[in-house]
Structure formats: structure tokens, C-alpha cells
Amino acid sequence: MTLITVQGLRKSYGAREVLHGIDLTVDDGEIVGVLGPNGAGKTTTVECIGGLRTPDVGTIRVAGIDPAAKNPELRQILGMQLQQCHLPAKITPAEAIELFAAFYRNPRRTAELLELLGLTSQAHQRFEKLSGGQQQRLSIALALVGRPKVAILDELTTGLDPAARRDIWAYLQKLTDEGMTILLVTHSMEEASHLCDRVYIVDDGRIVATGSPAELATSGGRQTVTFVPSEPIDPADLLSLPGIASATVDHGQVTVGGDAAAPQTVLAELIARGITANHLRVTGPTLDDAYLRVTQEN
Numbered sequence: 481m482t483l484i485t486v487q488g489l490r491k492s493y494g495a496r497e498v499l500h501g502i503d504l505t506v507d508d509g510e511i512v513g514v515l516g517p518n519g520a521g522k523t524t525t526v527e528c529i530g531g532l533r534t535p536d537v538g539t540i541r542v543a544g545i546d547p548a549a550k551n552p553e554l555r556q557i558l559g560m561q562l563q564q565c566h567l568p569a570k571i572t573p574a575e576a577i578e579l580f581a582a583f584y585r586n587p588r589r590t591a592e593l594l595e596l597l598g599l600t601s602q603a604h605q606r607f608e609k610l611s612g613g614q615q616q617r618l619s620i621a622l623a624l625v626g627r628p629k630v631a632i633l634d635e636l637t638t639g640l641d642p643a644a645r646r647d648i649w650a651y652l653q654k655l656t657d658e659g660m661t662i663l664l665v666t667h668s669m670e671e672a673s674h675l676c677d678r679v680y681i682v683d684d685g686r687i688v689a690t691g692s693p694a695e696l697a698t699s700g701g702r703q704t705v706t707f708v709p710s711e712p713i714d715p716a717d718l719l720s721l722p723g724i725a726s727a728t729v730d731h732g733q734v735t736v737g738g739d740a741a742a743p744q745t746v747l748a749e750l751i752a753r754g755i756t757a758n759h760l761r762v763t764g765p766t767l768d769d770a771y772l773r774v775t776q777e778n
């Protein structure tokens with residue numbers, strides 16, 4: 481079942497249109513990522529979905545509700561973590577969670593959220609005294625306190641230490657196993673590859689690519705081969721081979737990039753010349769490669 485539908489979303493700030501027709505869907509139980517360069521329109525898109533901004537053109541439905549209609553039912557099913565969490569300087573994490581919990585019919589327990597987000601020791605510390613990462617964990621707790629059916633998380637783990645990121649990823653995966661749906665804005669390809677079932681790449685207010693992280697990664701098909709040849713080889717010779725797009729030498733190590741057949745092409749050439757490839761490594765295409773390709777094409 482489709483839980484979020486966005487069709488033809490356009491949005492301007494003043495005279496400047498920043499979203500030029502965004503279409504996306506999120507199915508029940510999915511984790512969907514929105515990736516894209518700074519200023520591409522990711523936050524504007526999710527803020528329109530969350531009812532914080534009103535689209536100029538287009539249709540948005542979240543579980544059948546139009547977020548612009550200010551239907552109070554939307555608040556019961558949707559939890560939002562915003563890029564910047566503005567809370568009063570003197571409020572403590574425990575107070576903030578309890579305050580937010582009061583808006584929901586069946587909130588999560590404060591102690592449970594503090595524990596799961598690693599904030600138990602800071603439960604009674606003032607917001608202004610929390611570190612950036614602790615403030616961010618609190619913003620995640622506030623997005624999840626109402627047991628939302630859909631959570632919109634904007635730069636979920638930016639600035640968190642690697643162990644905290646892993647813990648939060650595992651917790652979110654558990655929540656989606658229990659039926660939660662997540663729309664996630666991220667700059668981290670690792671986060672997108674680890675968590676997301678599907679991603680949308682946005683560039684300059686348009687969707688430029690979509691698919692599972694694995695599908696997108698392999699869509700370019702680019703392979704990289706590195707090795708130290710047993711005797712010097714001119715990179716220009718490798719570059720002239722079919723399917724080879726780049727060839728460089730650095731401190732004796734050769735790096736060759738090319739299509740899916742590039743590893744075989746390079747090895748066949750080396751064998752034909754009687755050259756041995758030491759420290760041979762072949763790396764497949766990554767989501768980073770796909771991201772850079774589609775965002776730099778535009």
C-alpha cells in the first residue's frame with residue numbers, strides 16, 4: 481500500500497521556483513531516502529509532505545490526508561525530525577519528551593526513548609548544555625515519541641559518532657520491522673545504502689534518479705582496477721583499450737576505470753605483455769559513483 485504520494489510538487493520562495501515538479505511515493509513499511517546536493521530542495525520537499533510548507537502546485541497525500549489541510553489526524557500518524565531542533569534553552573530532554581508525549585494518544589515511554597537514544601545520563605540536563613550530537617538524538621526521540629506510522633527524518637545522523645549512528649540505524653530498522661515507514665533526507669551514502677529500500681536523488685528541484693541503492697550503484701556499471709605492475713606500463717596504452725575510461729599511475733600503482741568488462745580487458749592486456757599484476761584489487765560501482773554521475777550530469 482502506498483502511504484505517501486507526491487505528484488507534480490512545485491514550490492517557490494518569492495519569485496524563485498526551487499521545486500520544479502517532484503513525484504515520489506513511499507510504500508507502507510519502506511525506508512525511502514532523499515539524497516541530493518545542498519540547496520537541491522530536499523528539506524522543502526519533506527517540509528511540504530509534513531505540512532510545514534504549502535505547495536504552490538501539486539498533490540500530496542499522507543495516508544490519504546492532504547498535509548496542507550491542517551488535519552489534526554496527520555499529527556497522530558506523522559513524526560518529524562527537523563534539521564534544526566529549536567527548543568527552549570532551559571528545557572531538559574525528559575521534560576521535552578514528556579511535553580511532546582502529551583500531544584499523542586499512545587506515546588512511547590520517556591525512559592524507553594532516553595535509553596534507546598543514549599540520553600539517560602542527560603535526562604535532566606538543560607538543552608543548552610547538551611552537545612550537538614545529544615541535541616540531535618533528542619530531536620530523533622521527539623520525532624518518534626508519538627509512535628508515528630510515518631517518520632520523516634531530516635539529516636538523521638549528521639554529526640553523530642559512528643557507534644551512535646549504528647545504534648540509531650538498528651533501532652529504526654526494528655521500528656520498521658514493527659510497521660513504521662520512514663522518509664529520510666541524508667547526505668550519507670553509507671546511511672542510504674545501509675538503511676534505505678529505495679532512494680530518490682534530487683538535483684536543482686527535480687528527481688534525477690530513483691531505485692534501490694544497489695540498482696543505482698550498478699546502473700553505471702563502472703569498475704575500478706588497481707595493481708602494481710611487475711614492469712612499468714604506459715597508462716596511454718591502457719586508455720586505448722576498449723571500454724577503458726581512465727588510467728593513471730601514482731607511485732607505481734596503476735588505477736584503471738572502465739565498464740563492466742574492464743577488469744578482464746586489463747588483465748588480458750597484461751598477460752599478453754607478460755606483465756604480472758601485484759596487489760591486484762577490483763572494486764565495483766558504488767552509490768557514491770552513481771550519485772556523482774547523476775548530479776554532475778545536470
Ligand SMILES: Nc1ncnc2c1ncn2[C@@H]1O[C@H](COP(=O)(O)OP(=O)(O)OP(=O)(O)O)[C@@H](O)[C@H]1O
Nearest residue numbers: 493494498516517518519520521522523524525563
Ligand atoms: N525560507 C526560505 N526562503 C527562501 N529561500 C529558501 C528558504 N528555504 C530554502 N530556500 C532555498 O530553497 C532552495 C532549496 O532549499 P532546501 O533547504 O530545500 O535544500 P536542501 O536540498 O534541503 O539543502 P541542504 O542539503 O543544504 O539542506 C535553496 O536554494 C534555498 O536557498
